[in-house]
Structure formats: C-alpha cells, structure tokens
Amino acid sequence: MKAGFNVRGFYTLFAKEVRRFLKVTVQTVLTPMVTALLFLLVFGQVLEAHVEVYAGVNYSAFLIPGLMMMSIIQNAFANSSSSIIQSKMTGNLVFVLLAPISSLEFFAAFVLAAVVRGLLVALAVYGVAVLFIDLPLTHPWAIAVFAMLGSATLGALGVIAGIWADKYDQLAGFQNFFILPLSFLSGVFYSIHALPEIWQQISHFNPFFYLIDGFRWGFFGQSDAGVVMSLSVSLGFLFVLSGLALYLLFKGYKIRR
Amino acid sequence: MGRKMRRFQCWGWPAMTAAVSIQGVHKRFAALQALKGISMEVPQGSFFGLLGPNGAGKSTLINIMAGLARADAGSIHVMGHDVVSAWRQSRHALGVVPQELVYDPFFSVREVLRLQSGYFGLGRGNDAWIDELLEILSLTDKADANLQDLSGGMKRRVLIAQALVHRPEVVVLDEPTAGVDVELRRSLWRFARRLHREGHTILLTTHYLEEAESLCDEIAILNRGELMTRDSKRNLLARYPWRTLHITVDHATFQLPETLVSLLTNADDNCLTFRLHREQDTIGEVLAALQSAGLTVVDLSTEEVGLEEVFLRLTGQSGENT
Ligand SMILES: Nc1ncnc2c1ncn2[C@@H]1O[C@H](COP(=O)(O)OP(=O)(O)OP(=O)(O)O)[C@@H](O)[C@H]1O
Ligand SMILES: [Mg+2]
Numbered sequence: 069m070k071a072g073f074n075v076r077g078f079y080t081l082f083a084k085e086v087r088r089f090l091k092v093t094v095q096t097v098l099t100p101m102v103t104a105l106l107f108l109l110v111f112g113q114v115l116e117a118h119v120e121v122y123a124g125v126n127y128s129a130f131l132i133p134g135l136m137m138m139s140i141i142q143n144a145f146a147n148s149s150s151s152i153i154q155s156k157m158t159g160n161l162v163f164v165l166l167a168p169i170s171s172l173e174f175f176a177a178f179v180l181a182a183v184v185r186g187l188l189v190a191l192a193v194y195g196v197a198v199l200f201i202d203l204p205l206t207h208p209w210a211i212a213v214f215a216m217l218g219s220a221t222l223g224a225l226g227v228i229a230g231i232w233a234d235k236y237d238q239l240a241g242f243q244n245f246f247i248l249p250l251s252f253l254s255g256v257f258y259s260i261h262a263l264p265e266i267w268q269q270i271s272h273f274n275p276f277f278y279l280i281d282g283f284r285w286g287f288f289g290q291s292d293a294g295v296v297m298s299l300s301v302s303l304g305f306l307f308v309l310s311g312l313a314l315y316l317l318f319k320g321y322k323i324r325r
Numbered sequence: 326m327g328r329k330m331r332r333f334q335c336w337g338w339p340a341m342t343a344a345v346s347i348q349g350v351h352k353r354f355a356a357l358q359a360l361k362g363i364s365m366e367v368p369q370g371s372f373f374g375l376l377g378p379n380g381a382g383k384s385t386l387i388n389i390m391a392g393l394a395r396a397d398a399g400s401i402h403v404m405g406h407d408v409v410s411a412w413r414q415s416r417h418a419l420g421v422v423p424q425e426l427v428y429d430p431f432f433s434v435r436e437v438l439r440l441q442s443g444y445f446g447l448g449r450g451n452d453a454w455i456d457e458l459l460e461i462l463s464l465t466d467k468a469d470a471n472l473q474d475l476s477g478g479m480k481r482r483v484l485i486a487q488a489l490v491h492r493p494e495v496v497v498l499d500e501p502t503a504g505v506d507v508e509l510r511r512s513l514w515r516f517a518r519r520l521h522r523e524g525h526t527i528l529l530t531t532h533y534l535e536e537a538e539s540l541c542d543e544i545a546i547l548n549r550g551e552l553m554t555r556d557s558k559r560n561l562l563a564r565y566p567w568r569t570l571h572i573t574v575d576h577a578t579f580q581l582p583e584t585l586v587s588l589l590t591n592a593d594d595n596c597l598t599f600r601l602h603r604e605q606d607t608i609g610e611v612l613a614a615l616q617s618a619g620l621t622v623v624d625l626s627t628e629e630v631g632l633e634e635v636f637l638r639l640t641g642q643s644g645e646n647t
Binding site for chain 1: 354388391392393394395412413416417419421423425427428429430431432440441443444445446447448487
C-alpha cells in the first residue's frame with residue numbers, strides 16, 4: 069500500500085478530468101477546431117498559389133499538420149492548467165489533496181487527460197480538413213508518437229503553470245507571452261528554411277519547433293531537422309518538464325502550504 | 326450505519342494508540358507563528374472539542390493533520406500512522422469536513438461522492454454506502470442536482486458525506502454549524518452523536534460554546550498558537566463551578582436573611598443577584614430562605630456560564646483579569 073500505485077484513485081481523477089472537458093465540448097473541442105480551420109481557409113487561400121514549401125506538397129496540405137500540432141499545444145496546455153487553477157481558486161482541489169493520491173498519480177491523471185483532449189482536437193481538425201485537402205500519411209507511427217508527445221509535454225507544462233499561477237491573469241499571461249508566440253514561431257505556417265539565417269538558428273532553441281517538425285515528417289516524410297533529432301529533443305523536453313512538475317507537486321509548492 | 330465498530334474505553338488501556346497524536350507541532354506563516362509547539366492526544370472514541378478564538382490555529386492544526394499543510398517541526402499520527410511518512414494510511418483513517426464551503430460546480434451530488442470514493446480506491450462496491458449516506462443526510466432527492474444549485478446548508482451536508490465516503494475512523498468537523506439554521510444545526514448534532522455512538526472519534530471545532538459543552542467529552546483550548554488547556558469537560562467545568570441566579574421579589578425594602586448575604590453579588594431595588602456554587606448551593610435553599618423572610622418571588626432566572634466562562638478566562642477575553 070505504502071509504496072504502491074493507487075490505480076483506481078488515478079483512474080478516477082483522470083476520468084473526472086476527461087468528463088470535465090467533455091461537458092463543455094463546444095468550448096474545448098469545437099471552438100479550437102473552428103479556429104484551426106479558419107487559419108487554414110485564410111492562409112491556405114492567400115498563400116496557396118505563392119508558396120511551395122516541400123517539393124510536391126501544396127501549401128494547404130503543408131499547413132494542416134502545423135495547425136493540428138498548434139491545436140494540440142494550446143489545448144493540452146489549457147486543459148491541465150485551467151483545471152488546476154480553477155480547483156485551486158474555488159478551493160475544491162482540497163478533495164484530491166485529502167485523498168490518498170500521490171504526486172505521480174496526480175500528475176499522470178492530469179497529463180493523460182490533456183493527451184486525450186489534445187488528440188481529440190487534432191483528430192477533429194484532421195477529420196474536417198481532409199474533406200477538402202489530400203493529405204498523405206507517410207509514417208503513421210510518427211504522427212501518433214509526436215501527437216502524444218506534444219500533448220503530454222504541454223499537459224505537463226499546464227500542470228506547472230496551473231500550480232504556479234495564483235490568478236487567471238497570470239495564466240493568460242503565460243499563454244499569451246509564452247505558449248502562443250513559441251507555437252506561432254515554431255513553423256506552423258512556414259518551413260524555417262524560408263527564414264533568414266539568424267531566425268533559423270533561433271528556431272532551433274524552440275522546443276515546439278521539433279514537435280511540429282517531427283509531426284510533419286510523419287505526414288510528408290520530409291522535415292527540417294530530421295526525425296531522430298526531433299524525437300530526442302521532444303522526449304528530453306517532456307522529461308525535463310515532467311521532472312519539474314513532479315518536483316513541485318512533491319514539494320506541495322503553492323498547494324500544500 | 327453499515328459498519329460496526331467497537332466502542333473503546335480509553336482509560337485502563339494506556340497502550341492503545343490515540344486517534345490523533347500531536348507532538349511538538351510548530352507552524353509559521355512568514356512572520357506569524359501560527360502554532361507554537363502543540364502536543365496533545367485525541368483518545369479513540371472521544372468526542373473532542375478543539376476550541377479557540379478566530380486565528381487561534383485550529384484549522385492550521387487540522388490542515389497539518391490532513392496533509393493539506395506541512396508542519397515546520399513536530400509530528401502528527403492519525404490512528405498510529407504518521408501523516409508524512411505513512412500518508413496513505415493516515416488519510417484513509419481521516420475524514421475532514423473543511424471549514425470553507427467548497428464544491429465542484431461541474432458535477433452532481435452523486436457524481437461528487439463517487440469521485441471521492443474513487444480517489445480512495447473504492448469502486449462501485451461502495452455505491453450502497455453512498456446511497457445510505459445520501460439518505461442519512463437527507464440528500465436523496467438532491468442526488469442528481471448539480472452542486473451549484475444547492476443551498477448552503479445542503480452543500481455543507483454534501484461536504485460531510487464526502488468526508489465519510491471512505492468510512493474513516495476519525496472524523497474532523499471544522500466549524501460545521503457556522504452559518505447554519507437552527508434545524509440543520511440540531512440535525513447535525515444528532516448526526517455527530519450518532520457517528521460517535523457508532524465508534525467514530527469526532528474532532529469538532531466550533532465557536533458555539535454551548536454546542537461544545539453539550540456534545541464533547543474532551544476539550545482542548547487553543548489561543549494564538551498555544552495550547553491553553555486540554556482536559557475532560559467535567560474537570561474544566563469544575564474549574565469554574567459557579568452559576569448566577571437572578572430573583573425579583575415583590576417589594577423593594579426588606580431584610581435579607583443572614584444565610585443569603587454571602588451569596589448576594591448585587592441588589593438593585595427588588596432585583597437580587599446571587600452567585601451559587603454548582604455543588605454546594607441549591608436554588609431551593611435560596612427560595613426557602615426568601616420565603617421565610619416574608620418575601621414573595623415574582624420572577625426567577627439562572628445563568629449557566631460554564632464552558633464559556635472557562636474559555637473566556639483561558640483565552641484572556643473576559644473583561645476582568647484573573
Ligand atoms: N495560508 C496562510 N498564509 C498565511 N497565514 C495563514 C495561512 N493560514 C492561516 N494563517 C494564519 O494563521 C493563523 C491561524 O489561522 P487558523 O485558520 O488556523 O485559525 P482558526 O483557529 O482556524 O480560526 P477560525 O476560528 O477563524 O477559523 C491566523 O492568524 C491566520 O491568519
Ligand atoms: Mg478555522
């Protein structure tokens with residue numbers, strides 16, 4: 069008991085987090101899907117004729133994996149961070165804190181729920197986009213792996229941000245000044261080879277770049293950084309953030325005074 | 326209630342583990358020393374009153390017990406389990422009803438109880454107990470209502486059900502009757518007594534001293550992070566064994582009988598105030614003496630100061646300094 073894993077406790081918390089976002093599907097799945105499709109419509113229409121990023125891949129097709137990953141990044145992050153800060157502010161986090169649920173069980177439940185939300189939103193975007201645009205699926209395993217890596221990583225980052233933030237403003241700040249720019253500047257809309265040399269260099273320090281690059285490789289078999297590099301960096305990023313999140317939870321930072 | 330528990334007699338069994346054992350607990354919030362080395366035991370099977378003015382440190386002590394906060398020094402064991410090193414076991418043994426009215430607005434009453442049950446590792450096998458709790462706490466017809474559509478008193482009862490969902494041996498009620506109407510207060514008292522009868526150890530904090538006096542058998546009084554006293558209710562009440570008797574007689578000028586002079590504390594025309602010792606003086610004697618002096622009693626009332634007086638003296642809140 070002492071050293072074990074409270075499987076049912078973990079599963080209950082995970083299932084609760086999933087039901088929480090499913091109760092408001094319009095806001096948590098439909099809205100992000102529509103947003104992604106608007107981007108596709110606008111950018112695809114405008115740039116279709118002018119840009120060919122990879123040989124034989126039209127711009128709209130190129131855009132879809134980027135938009136899917138951007139949706140994953142934003143929604144996985146929003147899922148864990150908003151749930152934690154909400155529970156913290158309303159005080160109902162106490163019910164989980166009173167229960168025999170360890171830091172690891174807590175972390176795993178929130179991250180896994182974020183993965184489910186991330187995958188669901190990505191699938192929704194994909195499902196609608198392929199109605200209009202042909203999209204190859206060259207390496208399906210890589211698509212699945214990077215989708216999961218992306219949503220787990222952002223789920224973990226959401227746990228950290230949710231624990232750290234005391235107010236919604238702070239969370240919004242984190243989202244607007246960190247998540248949003250990093251995801252926009254990671255190659256959602258372009259290949260970094262289209263950028264001036266200096267910006268290409270800077271992009272290599274953006275962990276989201278590797279998530280998108282590896283994910284896109286799964287579709288087209290072409291990428292900027294190489295799949296091994298993308299996989300290594302993405303895994304490393306996930307480990308670092310998970311370690312940090314677990315450390316904060318274990319220390320009870322801001323949640324157990 | 327479903328589970329049968331043996332009622333323990335705590336005296337005569339010195340080796341039995343305390344329900345809650347608190348040793349040298351210190352807690353500081355920035356510059357504020359909220360707990361200054363608290364040590365005491367809550368015996369198994371007791372109905373324990375943890376009293377003290379606002380900010381005394383009662384909730385802080387409970388939070389440390391429950392793992393919601395961490396002590397800077399000292400330790401707490403719940404049913405023999407250290408709340409830090411054996412936290413899973415200690416949390417299984419403890420059910421806490423928080424002071425604040427917190428709830429999850431996303432779910433219904435039954436959903437919330439199933440979730441809490443699941444967090445404790447319990448599956449659908451616990452559903453019968455959940456139904457029973459709903460019934461006992463008169464929540465059955467609200468079982469499918471969303472938490473945010475319930476009244477404050479109902480939310481309070483849901484909190485109680487949540488604390489009991491895993492059948493903890495020790496139940497902590499942090500001011501359960503604050504802001505609650507008379508009827509609900511009565512029913513909460515009945516419910517707490519029932520839990521106690523069935524073998525649960527109850528730890529209650531309250532600002533209503535009559536409530537503590539009528540429910541609790543053991544009392545601790547905290548003040549500014551210090552334990553002022555920890556004793557049985559009987560012993561505490563014996564520390565201030567006085568009560569006050571107000572009598573109005575039919576005329577203003579009279580000769581007070583000799584035997585009553587030493588008991589008289591105030592005389593205002595025909596209104597007399599006596600201080601009686603709980604065990605040595607009886608109201609009957611006073612009345613008889615007045616009657617034999619030819620006085621007729623028009624009105625009579627008594628004031629039981631009891632625990633309130635003890636509390637005020639120990640926490641230094643009474644007007645007079647002793
Ligand atoms: N998280 C916190 N940060 C800073 N100070 C705190 C915190 N929690 C409690 N305190 C302080 O510690 C002291 C004890 O508070 P506590 O809530 O334990 O009192 P209490 O006895 O439960 O009072 P009440 O009867 O009002 O509920 C108070 O001075 C309070 O301001
Ligand atoms: Mg309190």
